[in-house]
Amino acid sequence: MFGRIALVLTATVLCNTGCAEKKLLAEHVFLDAVIYTADADQRTAEAMAVAGDKIVFIGSNKGAMALIGATTTVDRLDGKMLIPGLHDSHIHLPGIIEGDSCDLASEPYSLEQLVPRLQQCIKDQQLPAGEWLSVDQWAFSSGNQPSEKLPTLRAALDEVSRQHPIVLLGNDGHHGATNSAALALASDEQGKQIGLNRTTLATEFAQYKALIGTDEFGEPNGIINENARKLVHVPNLWGYPELTMDRYNAIASRLAESGITSVLDAALSADEIDRFAQLARQQPLSYRMSAAFFTDFSDYRSSADKPAAIAALIATLSAARDRNSDVANLKVDTAKIFVDGVIEGDPLANPPTLPNAAQLNPYLQPLFDYHAASHSLSVRGYVDTSSDGCQRVQRAPETVTSEQQQAEFYVKEGFFSSQCQLSYGVFEEPENFIHDYTVALFKAGFSVHSHAIGDRAVRLALDSFAAARKAAPEAQGTLMMAHVQLVHPDDIRRFAELQVYPVFTYAWIEPLTDYLMMVTPFIDKVLSADDLLDDQGYAYQNSYPAASILAAGGRVAGGSDAPVDTRDPRPFFNIEKAVTRGNDLTGAVYNSAEKLSLTDALDSYTIRGAQALRQEALTGSLEVGKKADFVILQENLFDLVATGRSDSISDARILSTWFDGKKIYSAD
Numbered sequence: 001m002f003g004r005i006a007l008v009l010t011a012t013v014l015c016n017t018g019c020a021e022k023k024l025l026a027e028h029v030f031l032d033a034v035i036y037t038a039d040a041d042q043r044t045a046e047a048m049a050v051a052g053d054k055i056v057f058i059g060s061n062k063g064a065m066a067l068i069g070a071t072t073t074v075d076r077l078d079g080k081m082l083i084p085g086l087h088d089s090h091i092h093l094p095g096i097i098e099g100d101s102c103d104l105a106s107e108p109y110s111l112e113q114l115v116p117r118l119q120q121c122i123k124d125q126q127l128p129a130g131e132w133l134s135v136d137q138w139a140f141s142s143g144n145q146p147s148e149k150l151p152t153l154r155a156a157l158d159e160v161s162r163q164h165p166i167v168l169l170g171n172d173g174h175h176g177a178t179n180s181a182a183l184a185l186a187s188d189e190q191g192k193q194i195g196l197n198r199t200t201l202a203t204e205f206a207q208y209k210a211l212i213g214t215d216e217f218g219e220p221n222g223i224i225n226e227n228a229r230k231l232v233h234v235p236n237l238w239g240y241p242e243l244t245m246d247r248y249n250a251i252a253s254r255l256a257e258s259g260i261t262s263v264l265d266a267a268l269s270a271d272e273i274d275r276f277a278q279l280a281r282q283q284p285l286s287y288r289m290s291a292a293f294f295t296d297f298s299d300y301r302s303s304a305d306k307p308a309a310i311a312a313l314i315a316t317l318s319a320a321r322d323r324n325s326d327v328a329n330l331k332v333d334t335a336k337i338f339v340d341g342v343i344e345g346d347p348l349a350n351p352p353t354l355p356n357a358a359q360l361n362p363y364l365q366p367l368f369d370y371h372a373a374s375h376s377l378s379v380r381g382y383v384d385t386s387s388d389g390c391q392r393v394q395r396a397p398e399t400v401t402s403e404q405q406q407a408e409f410y411v412k413e414g415f416f417s418s419q420c421q422l423s424y425g426v427f428e429e430p431e432n433f434i435h436d437y438t439v440a441l442f443k444a445g446f447s448v449h450s451h452a453i454g455d456r457a458v459r460l461a462l463d464s465f466a467a468a469r470k471a472a473p474e475a476q477g478t479l480m481m482a483h484v485q486l487v488h489p490d491d492i493r494r495f496a497e498l499q500v501y502p503v504f505t506y507a508w509i510e511p512l513t514d515y516l517m518m519v520t521p522f523i524d525k526v527l528s529a530d531d532l533l534d535d536q537g538y539a540y541q542n543s544y545p546a547a548s549i550l551a552a553g554g555r556v557a558g559g560s561d562a563p564v565d566t567r568d569p570r571p572f573f574n575i576e577k578a579v580t581r582g583n584d585l586t587g588a589v590y591n592s593a594e595k596l597s598l599t600d601a602l603d604s605y606t607i608r609g610a611q612a613l614r615q616e617a618l619t620g621s622l623e624v625g626k627k628a629d630f631v632i633l634q635e636n637l638f639d640l641v642a643t644g645r646s647d648s649i650s651d652a653r654i655l656s657t658w659f660d661g662k663k664i665y666s667a668d
Contacts, residue, residue: 087609090559
């Protein structure tokens with residue numbers, strides 16, 4: 001089906017007036033290739049010609065050879081693959097290059113192993129007492145096994161130092177952990193330092209309870225997620241270092257060697273956008289960059305209990321767009337909205353910390369057993385939140401407050417009183433603000449890029465998009481939803497109806513047992529590891545429903561979210577997982593019905609990404625008249641799939657990357 005079909009296209013469409021007497025010659029001609037065009041018919045060809053920064057021919061070897069002149073460079077690719085330049089539609093550029101901080105590089109550490117590793121960071125940085133130790137790329141979803149001596153993250157970080165406030169910044173940008181010295185720095189709305197403890201968590205900081213882990217007595221156990229991290233004034237919420245020219249160039253190099261020629265940076269402040277623009281004026285961008293504006297909404301509130309001022313936010317974004325409109329290959333045309341947080345709980349905490357992503361149904365309360373010898377988890381049962389004991393706590397929580405009362409409750413019921421709570425997760429901002437900001441942005445001509453993980457968050461984002469479409473039916477922006485981890489079946493069709501681009505990070509689909517234990521038991525009843533792959537489970541059936549959205553007429557895009565998990569954008573690993581949804585080591589597959597074909601997976605990183613970023617007239621497919629952004633691969637990916645080697649897609653070797661008709665990376 002995807003053989004070498006010659007595309008009958010003319011090479012003269014780019015000629016100017018009077019060119020009929022001239023023969024159009026190409027600067028570069030590529031012959032004997034497997035060229036995936038990503039055009040509307042998903043066709044392939046064997047030859048391509050480039051003149052200047054444009055593609056002037058796609059089709060047969062014979063047709064391309066007619067454009068060869070004395071100065072034409074001819075590359076015979078001998079069956080190697082040529083594809084459009086890749087579009088990463090959700091990435092965080094400042095984070096894809098390692099800085100000079102204490103960096104755990106997403107490596108798993110037990111709590112015992114973590115202590116000397118971080119103590120060495122304090123020594124290496126020669127930190128005076130009282131100064132923060134900020135730790136980047138903490139693997140929140142692997143490692144972190146407790147010990148008898150160090151039962152919690154707080155205990156482990158206290159062991160590292162009590163003289164330095166410490167924060168672990170999760171490699172997902174959402175999770176965090178702190179020690180006692182950091183918790184003591186928490187201040188109230190008036191700026192008074194009152195500390196984060198059981199008392200203040202029940203009073204001044206009660207609205208953050210879903211974001212803070214506690215022990216059996218309600219004391220913070222060190223886990224502190226999402227906006228709750230701001231309570232202790234962490235010095236750098238995402239851990240990104242200052243953008244210097246060296247880092248700016250290193251970002252460009254990493255993208256080029258990954259085959260990425262277009263990106264959406266999914267969250268940049270106005271100052272960060274200005275910094276990229278400043279450097280781009282000195283050293284032109286070698287990729288097409290769309291910037292999604294995001295800022296600390298607290299700067300736009302008149303008081304803590306008021307929503308951010310939407311008009312002021314749009315004015316800031318508009319000003320950033322206007323003052324940087326002269327920068328080639330930079331577009332400031334998008335805004336980021338976090339609808340909810342993340343869907344991973346912490347089964348190693350006691351009691352387990354629940355996920356905080358917004359869900360339609362309440363999270364379950366699993367009872368985990370940690371097996372120290374094998375470093376594994378199992379579920380021994382679930383809390384019956386409708387039991388007499390739980391109903392009593394729900395009616396009168398003040399009856400179980402002291403440590404003695406809590407201990408007596410545990411002895412009688414076999415679980416902690418805090419596990420009687422019903423949690424549906426939380427929205428990052430009030431629902432009306434998410435709705436109104438979405439509508440206002442779209443009416444103002446901006447694209448909207450909304451982070452939504454839980455099925456309730458996905459629904460709110462879709463409802464907000466529907467209101468935006470109704471309010472501004474002629475608006476030119478696009479509507480994108482990042483991650484889309486769990487989607488209720490009733491919402492699948494709405495992606496097509498509302499022309500919403502889901503931007504999947506396909507790497508996250510890979511079924512890893514340790515990770516699934518952080519998610520599935522809180523949604524479906526899991527009594528053994530086999531239940532993690534129960535095809536009747538709600539999580540299994542409705543996680544990352546890429547194929548279902550396509551079948552309903554939707555268009556799916558792809559984005560790495562780097563540096564989440566790893567600083568490497570690894571596009572071909574993501575494409576592989578879109579195709580296989582599998583774990584190479586165990587052979588497990590996570591809902592094979594949602595697999596994408598290779599062409600659809602490639603489209604999500606090429607033409608669909610270009611459409612989501614409003615640049616499909618320029619890039620995304622290899623067609624006459626479009627920009628010559630493309631990648632040459634050693635392997636023919638179609639052959640890998642046809643011969644049952646889809647799990648080797650991630651090993652694809654990039655031979656060269658081309659941008660605007662110029663080679664910007666070569667493996668030689």
